[in-house]
Amino acid sequence: MKWEGNRQSDNVEDRRGSGGSFGVGGRGIGVGSVVIALVAWGVFGINPLTTLGLLAGSGQTQVAHQAPARQPPANDRDAAFVSTVLASTEDAWQQVFAAAGARYQPPRLVLYRGATPTACGTGQAAMGPFYCPGDRKVYLDMDFFDTLSRQLGAPGEFARAYVIAHEVGHHVQTLLGTTQKVDALRGRISQREQNALSVRVELQADCYAGIWAHQSQRAKQWLEQGDLESAINAAAQIGDDHLQREQSGVARPDTFTHGTSAQRQRWFLTGYKSGSVAACDTFGAQSL
Template identity: 50%
Template sequence: MKWRGRRGSRNIVDRRGRSGGMAGGAGIGGAGLIVIVLVGWILGVDLTPLLGQLDGSDIASGGEITQADEDAADFVSVTLADTEDVWNTIFRDQLGTNYEPATLVLFKGRTSSACGGASAATGPFYCPTDQRIYLDTDFFVTLERRLGAGGDFAAAYVVAHEVAHHVQDELGILGEANNIRRRVGEAESNAISVRIELQADCYAGVWAAHAEDMFGSLEAGDIDEAMNAARQIGDDMLQRQSGGVVVPDSFTHGTSEQRQRWFRTGYETARMRSCDTFGSNAL
């Protein structure tokens, strides 16, 4: 992905190097586990199955900002700016309305959000309460080393997926879906969550197609990186990696095949109307 030297977003709040507003040391306590379960409702990347592999040394509590941290922050800023330009155009051309961009909060180790605590263990997520995306750039290391999804466009796919949740929020889709989830049983709630997440994957594909046309930023192999990331963070793959049994009723994000297919659908059509996972009988 060609990103260096390009415009960055102004819609970033940089909390790195500050106190994160969460008490305690580096380990995951009981409250931290509850937070992980709660943000799973809106989490773009569900790391819950991997919690058993983590210990206190895996969760930072701040620390020095390295050059790698700065490079990752610059990359996120450019990617976020690309999503702003793309969704401004799509909202105008396909929906006839204006797009209000999301704010992205960068942190290192842990911080607080209107949806609860955020840490390295929760992964990036979108909080509809404050309309902000929360991202610890160390997650990109997790994405590559733990999940086997390296490459800058794999990271861009993650950012685009979280922005897609904001798009859903702007359109009223996310609020309506989550209101229904609160009134139904666990299995049905999980099924609705899968449709939310697959639509976000599809919207990420729509973004990729428009970014390619508008900026010429995609390079050979970039789509393959995104497809591999979608595969590695499928519910079935994560459950297998955690050594557990694959339980479809517990899925909240979709299988690897589903996530790849819906991203591909968005990329190949470049149209939001192709991403109606709620009206599709076959996911």
């Protein structure tokens, strides 16, 4: 992936090593709660802290001290990669929104280490990357990239870029009102129905990641041999069926929240091949 030398985003906030102390309002969140959230939301989630907020009794974060936001150091190559990918999502979605007569409002991306306060509660690295609609920020502990490569079997820079683009896809859902409509249904439908709805949310974010890949490749021609395959492989490695079989040997479709490997691959490729938001209507699709 030929990313070096491209524009970097100014919307990256570096909290690594900030030394801030913080807590969560209501009852404390322990390791067991984090495990429940991970089971509920899988590797990537639109907002795993929604689950944690319910468990803790409050989704409000009480910040005792937080250092002022700062950008990553100029010599940090990994941060430069993240900033470059985020900039490419900004360019891609600005073009898509402009074509529809709308204005794209980009999210901020927060780099942190270990744990950090968010508008959705306390974010922890064990959750993996996530998007918080409450503050419209993507949260990323870059140690996850090592997990993605070594433990999940999805190496490659374009696989990492897909992760970022997927989370930005959740931001696009917030801008388009999809997130709000889905959240309004939670608690009014059964757990099985909530899981099925979550699958459609996540597959649409995969499709939106595909749109980013389509737009950025057309503009930059930065993909190299094997890049697209690395993203498709990442989609396969984080499918619910694959993860559950790896963990317990059995896949339970009624508990899926993100979609199967085949579904995640299909919807990413749908976005990549079409470049069309209309093609990403997972909610209207009879077959996923």
